[in-house]
Amino acid sequence: EEAIKRNLKIxxxxxxxxxxxxxxxxxxxAKKSSLTGSVEIVKADQLSKVPVNxxxxxxxxxxxxxxxxxxxxxxxxxxxxxxxxxxSISAGxxxxxxxxxxxxxxxDFAALNSNDIEYMSVLKDASATAIxxxxxxxxxxxxxxxxxxxxxxxxxxxxxxxxxxxxxxDSDFTMMNAQEKLTYERQLGIGRGSSGGxxxxxxxxxxxxxxxxxxxxxxxxxTGTTQSYELNVAGGxxxxxxxxxxxxxxxxxxxxxxxxxRSTLRANLEHKIKDVVKIGFNSSAGISKEGLLRxxxxxxxxxxxxxNANPYDAPYNEDGSYNTDMKVAGNQINIFxxxxxxxxxxxxxxxxxxxxxxxxxxxxxxxxxxxxVDFTQYQNYQFNKPESQLSQIERERERERERExxxxxxxxxxxxxxxxxxxxxxxxEAQSSHYRTLTASVSGFATGKLDxxxxxxxxxxxxxxxxxxxxxxxxxxxxxxYDSKYIIDAAIRWDGxxxxxxxxxxxMFWAVGLGWNMERESFLQDVSWLTRLKVRGxxxxxxxxxxxxxxxxxxxxxxxxxxASTAYPARLPNPDLxxxxxxxxSVGLDASLFxxxxxxxxxxxxxxxxxxxxxxxxxxxxxxxxxxxNVGELMNKGxxxxxxxxxxx
Numbered sequence: 001e002e003a004i005k006r007n008l009k010i011x012x013x014x015x016x017x018x019x020x021x022x023x024x025x026x027x028x029x030a031k032k033s034s035l036t037g038s039v040e041i042v043k044a045d046q047l048s049k050v051p052v053n054x055x056x057x058x059x060x061x062x063x064x065x066x067x068x069x070x071x072x073x074x075x076x077x078x079x080x081x082x083x084x085x086x087x088s089i090s091a092g093x094x095x096x097x098x099x100x101x102x103x104x105x106x107x108d109f110a111a112l113n114s115n116d117i118e119y120m121s122v123l124k125d126a127s128a129t130a131i132x133x134x135x136x137x138x139x140x141x142x143x144x145x146x147x148x149x150x151x152x153x154x155x156x157x158x159x160x161x162x163x164x165x166x167x168x169x170d171s172d173f174t175m176m177n178a179q180e181k182l183t184y185e186r187q188l189g190i191g192r193g194s195s196g197g198x199x200x201x202x203x204x205x206x207x208x209x210x211x212x213x214x215x216x217x218x219x220x221x222x223t224g225t226t227q228s229y230e231l232n233v234a235g236g237x238x239x240x241x242x243x244x245x246x247x248x249x250x251x252x253x254x255x256x257x258x259x260x261x262r263s264t265l266r267a268n269l270e271h272k273i274k275d276v277v278k279i280g281f282n283s284s285a286g287i288s289k290e291g292l293l294r295x296x297x298x299x300x301x302x303x304x305x306x307x308n309a310n311p312y313d314a315p316y317n318e319d320g321s322y323n324t325d326m327k328v329a330g331n332q333i334n335i336f337x338x339x340x341x342x343x344x345x346x347x348x349x350x351x352x353x354x355x356x357x358x359x360x361x362x363x364x365x366x367x368x369x370x371x372x373v374d375f376t377q378y379q380n381y382q383f384n385k386p387e388s389q390l391s392q393i394e395r396e397r398e399r400e401r402e403r404e405x406x407x408x409x410x411x412x413x414x415x416x417x418x419x420x421x422x423x424x425x426x427x428x429e430a431q432s433s434h435y436r437t438l439t440a441s442v443s444g445f446a447t448g449k450l451d452x453x454x455x456x457x458x459x460x461x462x463x464x465x466x467x468x469x470x471x472x473x474x475x476x477x478x479x480x481x482y483d484s485k486y487i488i489d490a491a492i493r494w495d496g497x498x499x500x501x502x503x504x505x506x507x508m509f510w511a512v513g514l515g516w517n518m519e520r521e522s523f524l525q526d527v528s529w530l531t532r533l534k535v536r537g538x539x540x541x542x543x544x545x546x547x548x549x550x551x552x553x554x555x556x557x558x559x560x561x562x563x564a565s566t567a568y569p570a571r572l573p574n575p576d577l578x579x580x581x582x583x584x585x586s587v588g589l590d591a592s593l594f595x596x597x598x599x600x601x602x603x604x605x606x607x608x609x610x611x612x613x614x615x616x617x618x619x620x621x622x623x624x625x626x627x628x629x630n631v632g633e634l635m636n637k638g639x640x641x642x643x644x645x646x647x648x649x
Contacts, residue, residue: 021041023035023039023041023119023121024119024121024142024144025037025039025121025123025128025142026123026128026129026131026132026140026142026477026491027131027407027409027425027427027475027477028368028409028411028425033484033517033532033534034421034479034481034484034487034515035127035128035487035515035536036127036487036488036489036513036514036515036536036537036538037123037124037125037126037127037128037129037489037513037536037538038123038124038125038127038128038536038538038586038588038603038605038640039121039122039123039124039128040062040063040064040065040066040121040122040124040642041119041120041121041122042058042059042062042063042119042120042122043118043119044115044117044118044119044146046062047062047114047115047117047120048115052114053075053076053226053249053251053260053262054076054077054078054079054109054112054114055109055112055114055117055143056068056078056079056081056109057070057079057114058114058117059079059081059120059122059141060079063122063642064601064603064640064641064642065083065084065124065603065638065640066081066082066083066122066139067080067081067082067083067085068080068081073253074253074258074290074292074293075251075252075253075258075259075260075290075291076260076262076288076290076346077290078109080094081094081095081141082095082138083095083122083124083138083139083141084124084139084605084607084636084638084640085607085636085638086634086636087137087138087544087580087582087607087609087634087636088137088138088544088546088580088609088612088613088634089612089614089632089634090547090612090613090614090615091544091545091546091547091580091612091613092138092544092546093138094138094546095138095139095140095141096132096135096136096138096139096140096141097140097141097143098140098141098142098143099143099145099352099354100143100144100145100282100352100354100356100372101354101356101370101372101407102352102354102370102372102373102374102405103135103374103403103405103431104352104374104403105374105376105401105403112264112284112286112350112352113230113245113247113249113262113264113266113284113286115158115230115232115245115247116145116146116245116264116266116284117143117144117145117146118144118145118146118147119144120141120142120143120144121141121142121144122139122140122141122142123136123139123140123141123142124139124586124603124605125538125584125586125588125603125605126511126513126538126539126540126541126542126583126584126585126586127489127491127511127512127513127538127540128140128538129511129540129542130491130493130509130510130511130540130541130542131475131477131491131493131511132493132542133473133475133493133494133495133507133509133542133543134471134495134497134507134509134542134543134544134545134579135542135543135544135545136509136542136543137542137543137544137580137581137582137607137609138544145243145266145268145282145284146232146234146243146245146268147234147241147243147268147270148234148235148236148241148242148243148268148270149234149235149236149241150235150236150237150238150241151235151236152235153233153234153235153236154232154233154234154235155231155232155233156230156231156232156233156234157230157231157232158228158229158230158231158232159227159228159229159230160226160227160228160229161225161226161227161228162225162226162227163223163224163225163226164223164224164225164226164253164254165221165223165224165254166217166221166254175216175217175306175307175311176311177213177311178208178211178212178213178214178310178311178312179208179209179211179213180311181193181310181311181312182196182203182208182211182312183208186202186203186208191310192310192312193208211312212312212314213311213312214309214311214312214313214314214315215311216305216306216309216311217306219315220255220256220302220305220306220335221254221255222254222255222256223254224251224252224253224254225250225251225252226249226250226251226252227249227250227251228247228248228249228250229247229248230245230246230247230248231245231246231247232244232245233245236270238272239271239272239273240269240270240271240272241269241270241271242267242268242269242270243266243267243268244266244267244268245264245265245266246263246264246265246266247262247263247264248262248263249261249262249263249264250262255293255302256336256339257291257292257293257294257339257343258291258292258293259290259291260288260289260290260291261288261289262286262287262288262289263286263287263288264284264285264286264287265284265285265286266282266283266284266285267281267282267283267284268280268281268282268283269281269282275360276359276360277357277358277359277360278357278358279355279356279357279358280354280355280356280357280358281353281354281355281356282352282353282354282356283351283352283353283354284350284351284352284353285349285350285351286348286349286350286351287347287348287349287350288347288348288350289345289346289347289348290345290346290347290348291343291344291345292344292345292346293339293344294338294339294342294344294382294390300333300335300338302335304329305328305335308328308329309326309328309335310326310327310328313326315334315335315336316336322334322336322337322340324337324389332389333389333390334389337388337389338388338389338390341384341385341387341388341389341390341448342382342383342384342385342388342390343381343382343383344380344381344382344383345380345381346378346379346380346381347378347379347381348376348377348378348379349375349376349377350375350376351373351374351375351376352372352373352374352375353372353373354370354371354372355370355371355372356368356369356370356371357369364412364413364414365410365411365412366410366411366412366413367408367409367410367411368407368408368409368410368411369406369407369408369409370405370406370407370409371405371406371407372404372405372406373402373403373404373405374401374402374403374405375400375401375402375403376399376400376401376402377398377399377400378397378398378399378400379396379397379398379399380395380396380397380398380399381395381396382395382396383395383448383451385445385448386445386446386447386448387448388448395439395440395441396439396440396441396453397437397438397439397440398437398438398439399435399436399437399438400434400435400436400437401433401434401435402433402434402435403431403432403433403434404431404432404433405429405430405431406429406430406431407427407428407429407430408427408428408429409425409426409427409428410425410426410427411423411424411425412424412425419482419483420480420481420482421480421481421482421484422478422479422480423477423478423479423480424476424477424478424479425476425477425478426474426475426476427474427475427476428472428473428474428475429471429472429473429474429475430470430471430472430473431470431471432468432469432470432471433468433469433470434466434467434468435466435467435468435549436464436465436466437464437465437466438462438463438464439461439462439463439464440453440460440461440462441459441460441461442455442456442457442458442459442460442461443456443457443458443459444456444457444458444459445457467549467550468498468549469497469498469499469549470497470498471495471496471497471498471545472495472496473493473494473495473496474493474494475491475492475493475494476491476492476493477489477490477491477492478490478491483520484517484520485516485517485520485521486515486516486517487513487514487515487516487517487536488512488513488514488515489511489512489513489514489515489538490510490511490512490513491510491511491540492508492509492510493508493509493510494506494507494508495507495509495543495545495579497545497579498549499545499547499548499549499550499551499552500545500552500577500578500579501552501573501574501575501576501577501578502552502575503575503576504575504576504577504578507543507578507579507581509540509541509542509543510540510541511538511539511540511541511542512538512539512540513536513537513538513540514536514537514538515534515535515536515537516534516535516536517532517533517534518533518534518535519531519532519533519534529593529594530591530592530593531592531593531594531595531596532590532591532592532596533589533590533591533592534589534590534591535587535588535589536587536588536589536590537585537586537587537588538584538585538586539583539584539585539586540583540584541581541582541583541584542581542582542584543579543580543581543582544579544580544582544609544613545579545580547577547579547613547628550571551574551577551613551628552573552574552575552577552628553571553573554569554571554572554573555569555570555571556568556569556570557569557570569623569624571624571627572618572622572624572627574627574628574629576630577613577628577629577630578611578630579611579613580609580610580611580612580613580630581609581610581611582607582608582609582610583607583608583610584605584606584607584608585605585606585607586603586604586605586606587603587604587605588601588602588603588604589601589602589603596646597645597646597647598643598644598645598646599642599643599644599645600641600642600643601640601641601642602639602640602641602642603639603640604638604639604640605637605638605639605640606635606636606637607635607636607637608633608634608635608636609633609634609635609636610633611630611631612630612631612632612633612634613628613629613630614628614629614631614632615627615628615629616628616629616631
């Protein structure tokens with residue numbers, strides 16, 4: 001034994017080169033240094049810095065080459081996301097979203113809690129996305145939710161409150177006031193200024209000066225509020241881990257009638273059996289309700305209303321009732337009466353559940369299966385009360401989308417002589433989707449206090465439809481790394497889809513990637529300020545199958561003629577219809593300097609999309625005006641530069 005000296009100081013220094021981050025990629029996980037594809041990682045601490053009401057909005061400004069724009073300012077509205085630009089004209093440019101291994105629809109993120117996310121992996125180039133085949137041409141975003149950790153149970157309670165205001169000030173709304181507008185109308189000989197005088201003629205200067213003024217921007221805009229309350233419980237043992245969360249989110253927009261109310265629950269459980277079998281269950285449920293602004297007439301849009309409403313009209317009469325005599329853009333409407341007497345909303349129920357089983361058959365060989373479901377139920381509600389200025393009617397539309405998913409995968413990883421690392425995987429994947437709509441409308445209500453469909457007396461109408469599609473896929477990947485320096489990866493996938501013609505239901509997609517970890521070379525070992533330097537490149541193909549469920553098939557329409565039911569050809573079949581195909585090539589450089597305090601990533605890419613899915617015109621002598629065909633090409637190329645720093649530690 002030797003006593004420790006009193007003045008002895010021990011300092012532990014992290015070796016950035018040894019701390020090789022493991023990230024989730026397609027059908028598994030990998031060390032970041034072993035990747036040949038362009039993969040951007042967005043972690044939970046980056047997502048939680050700015051409160052957002054949707055998962056997709058959390059990506060804004062977080063990854064190079066990822067463009068996130070709000071389609072509307074409505075709370076709960078999904079964002080438009082493009083990875084490396086537009087790759088299609090009519091088949092959509094949205095990336096594929098995968099949550100805990102289950103592909104999901106991006107349109108329903110308003111019913112999910114972004115604070116449940118551990119991190120996102122954004123797959124951008126061919127090497128990273130080709131393994132997703134006919135769905136990967138627009139990029140892939142893998143979302144991994146939070147898991148519990150062994151040790152003490154932790155309880156986190158979070159509350160957020162914020163306000164929002166319009167970005168434009170009063171000086172930006174340089175509209176005429178009541179006196180200016182009335183004077184202008186008198187000069188033109190139109191409107192109230194020319195005929196609203198006491199004698200039935202033009203208004204006098206005194207009458208114009210006495211007119212009351214309404215600033216419609218101040219009347220309509222308000223201070224919006226956002227509040228969120230969240231409780232998380234996480235913990236576990238070495239064998240069992242759990243993560244539970246619940247959130248209530250409430251946002252009122254800057255215009256009345258527009259809001260989002262959401263409640264979410266999540267339960268993630270994981271259990272190990274003797275380090276051989278691991279069973280996991282991830283589930284989330286969310287209920288949301290969005291208040292929708294009625295735009296039956298263009299003037300009812302609040303932002304149009306501000307510019308079209310006359311400043312001499314008041315929203316309310318002296319007795320406090322709505323002023324229903326005012327005209328806006330030729331329509332006799334009052335926006336506040338419209339909001340009160342014509343409610344509209346969109347309600348969603350979103351459930352995502354994934355069961356996964358991992359069985360390590362022996363040290364190198366691992367079997368994994370993932371079974372999941374993505375269920376969404378929508379209810380569109382619209383009610384014009386009898387006392388409303390709009391025509392009285394009630395409409396309700398219910399939609400359901402259910403997707404089932406199953407993946408069976410074998411992974412084999414082995415290292416020989418400490419320098420030869422070989423990995424391979426093979427999988428079978430099956431997915432089905434069922435979509436159903438039911439719409440009912442009715443009018444003739446005796447009172448606005450009852451809004452049930454059965455209460456309406458006239459113009460009852462019910463309609464609906466059902467669609468389905470299926471996909472069956474086989475895929476394989478292989479990779480080799482020598483001495484952690486030189487990397488080669490390859491992937492191949494066969495997709496079969498019910499959406500395409502009988503002669504082209506199956507397609508093959510592939511990719512090859514190369515990587516070189518230069519910092520491990522002997523000639524760079526003495527460069528102390530260089531932590532990591534990697535050159536990578538890839539080339540490969542992927543596809544886009546977003547054309548609707550029956551575009552390739554000849555279908556019949558149904559109607560009536562002279563009181564009798566009829567059936568008629570509604571679309572020509574196209575047995576040769578196939579998916580859009582994208583060929584992408586990219587070269588990238590990753591550098592970390594000064595003990596990873598400064599990180600730089602640079603990419604150059606080019607993507608060519610062929611066999612675009614477009615509507616082509618037909619001779620009317622065929623009985624049809626158009627059909628969907630594979631025609632046209634689209635080129636997309638660009639540069640990406642990402643610089644991040646950790647200057648203060």
